[in-house]
Amino acid sequence: xxxxxxxxxxxxxxxxxxxxxxxxxxxxxxxxxxxxxxxxxxxxxxxxxxxxxxxxxxxxxxxxxxxxxxxxxxxxxxxxxxxxxxxxxxxxxxxxxxxxxxxxxxxxxxxxxxxxxxxxxxxxxxxxxxxxxxxxxxxxxxxxxxxxxxxxxxxxxxxxxxxxxxxxxxxxxxxxxxxxxxxxxxxxxxxxxxxxxxxxxxxxxxxxxxxxx
Amino acid sequence: xxxxxxxxxxxxxxxxxxxxxxxxxxxxxxxxxxxxxxxxxxxxxxxxxxxxxxxxxxxxxxxxxxxxxxxxxxxxxxxxxxxxxxxxxxxxxxxxxxxxxxxxxxxxxxxxxxxxxxxxxxxxxxxxxxxxxxxxxxxxxxxxxxxxxxxxxxxxxxxxxxxxxxxxxxxxxxxxxxxxxxxxxxxxxxxxxxxxxxxxxxxxxxxxxxxxx
DNA sequence: GTAGTAACCTACTGTTGCGTAACTTACGAC
DNA sequence: GTCGTAAGTTACGCAACAGTAGGTTACTAC
Numbered sequence: 001x002x003x004x005x006x007x008x009x010x011x012x013x014x015x016x017x018x019x020x021x022x023x024x025x026x027x028x029x030x031x032x033x034x035x036x037x038x039x040x041x042x043x044x045x046x047x048x049x050x051x052x053x054x055x056x057x058x059x060x061x062x063x064x065x066x067x068x069x070x071x072x073x074x075x076x077x078x079x080x081x082x083x084x085x086x087x088x089x090x091x092x093x094x095x096x097x098x099x100x101x102x103x104x105x106x107x108x109x110x111x112x113x114x115x116x117x118x119x120x121x122x123x124x125x126x127x128x129x130x131x132x133x134x135x136x137x138x139x140x141x142x143x144x145x146x147x148x149x150x151x152x153x154x155x156x157x158x159x160x161x162x163x164x165x166x167x168x169x170x171x172x173x174x175x176x177x178x179x180x181x182x183x184x185x186x187x188x189x190x191x192x193x194x195x196x197x198x199x200x201x202x203x204x205x206x207x208x209x210x211x212x213x
Numbered sequence: 214x215x216x217x218x219x220x221x222x223x224x225x226x227x228x229x230x231x232x233x234x235x236x237x238x239x240x241x242x243x244x245x246x247x248x249x250x251x252x253x254x255x256x257x258x259x260x261x262x263x264x265x266x267x268x269x270x271x272x273x274x275x276x277x278x279x280x281x282x283x284x285x286x287x288x289x290x291x292x293x294x295x296x297x298x299x300x301x302x303x304x305x306x307x308x309x310x311x312x313x314x315x316x317x318x319x320x321x322x323x324x325x326x327x328x329x330x331x332x333x334x335x336x337x338x339x340x341x342x343x344x345x346x347x348x349x350x351x352x353x354x355x356x357x358x359x360x361x362x363x364x365x366x367x368x369x370x371x372x373x374x375x376x377x378x379x380x381x382x383x384x385x386x387x388x389x390x391x392x393x394x395x396x397x398x399x400x401x402x403x404x405x406x407x408x409x410x411x412x413x414x415x416x417x418x419x420x421x422x423x424x425x426x
Numbered sequence: 427g428t429a430g431t432a433a434c435c436t437a438c439t440g441t442t443g444c445g446t447a448a449c450t451t452a453c454g455a456c
Numbered sequence: 457g458t459c460g461t462a463a464g465t466t467a468c469g470c471a472a473c474a475g476t477a478g479g480t481t482a483c484t485a486c
Binding site: 031032034035086088089092096114115118129130133152153155156157159160161162163164165166167168170171175179182183184185186187188189190191192193194195196197198199200203204205206 | 244245301305309327328331342343346365366368369370372373375377378379381384388392395397398399402404408409410411412413416417418419
């Protein structure tokens with residue numbers, strides 16, 4: 001009598017945990033939190049539902065573990081990338097690190113961008129990107145003050161940059177004609193760098209609502 | 214005997230439809246598509262469930278109407294904003310139009326950024342932002358070619374700009390200390406404009422993975 | 427007043443999906 | 457071999473929710 005699943009029979013607890021994290025990540029990535037059922041995860045892993053509960057306590061537990069690991073991954077990479085070098089090198093390093101993460105773990109990235117369970121949502125923005133932007137904002141605030149720019153505007157730029165990279169990253173993973181990481185990173189970094197470098201001290205609109213100057 | 218609801222008793226069909234679109238938008242905005250129940254919408258509107266089915270045929274029907282109206286709103290505003298003026302004026306106009314929309318209809322914006330029902334999802338990116346970026350990409354491709362830049366990179370910049378504005382918009386609606394629209398728009402437009410204006414013809418990274426030059 | 431109709435309701439069906447209780451199977455130690 | 461334990465199963469309780477059938481209320485026209 002043949003085995004029911006493709007190769008993995010009975011697994012040790014740690015191996016099963018690892019497998020469930022992998023499977024869970026991809027299911028959450030493609031369905032979103034709410035639309036994911038524990039049964040589907042169990043089925044794709046070739047086991048039955050209670051095993052998931054045994055290892056992670058439930059849907060939220062598994063989700064929390066998955067998110068936590070992804071955050072570790074991406075934050076680690078970025079922190080390392082910005083740990084040394086000139087400002088421009090750090091900017092490029094961060095962009096490259098981010099996009100490399102996106103490339104290597106598209107599922108994880110998708111989970112981070114998607115909806116969190118209703119119980120953990122603060123506003124609507126996925127917490128990670130928000131935190132990331134806040135950190136960048138802190139760095140910017142300091143630099144802006146030093147350079148004589150309006151420090152209150154720093155968060156705007158921080159969120160703009162994070163949004164830029166995140167959005168491009170998402171488009172890039174879904175795009176068929178995908179240019180190499182270095183290329184994408186260099187374009188983004190150039191845009192951001194030049195933008196910041198040539199920023200006027202006190203930006204103002206040329207046009208005002210309705211009439212032009 | 215007091216009326217059960219705060220003021221709206223029996224409504225004409227068209228008024229009820231309008232009310233349900235409003236209520237539905239805010240519920241979808243705060244819960245997301247999957248986590249929203251038709252019952253909650255009905256309850257908040259002060260009516261019972263079958264009325265919703267009578268007017269919109271179901272959850273997806275109502276959702277579709279809401280999304281369609283929001284798309285009309287935002288696209289209309291942006292198209293108008295970029296219809297005339299110098300390139301820089303158009304850029305600023307687009308940023309201002311986008312942010313004004315976000316300010317005036319935060320719920321609608323939230324719906325556009327959130328998950329669509331599983332039945333209509335292509336990839337993972339909400340369709341509107343994707344389309345918007347594609348349109349910007351078309352404009353950029355042409356301009357890049359004229360100016361002697363790498364036209365293949367145009368979509369990267371298009372997505373970067375859209376992501377920038379969308380992300381800042383989201384942060385802005387949730388942020389307590391909210392600067393005025395014009396201020397935010399001017400900062401974003403300045404960043405984007407200066408970035409594009411001073412872009413090298415052939416951007417390259419200073420750093421390469423692991424070693425520095 | 428009473429007839430007609432548009433707006434609305436109560437009460438149900440069927441399904442899905444989380445989480446759990448209680449039982450079974452493989453496998454190594456001795 | 458038989459005993460203990462880790463790994464896994466089937467079968468269920470229970471709640472939420474999409475969608476529907478059929479009845480009820482209030483308003484308008486005359």
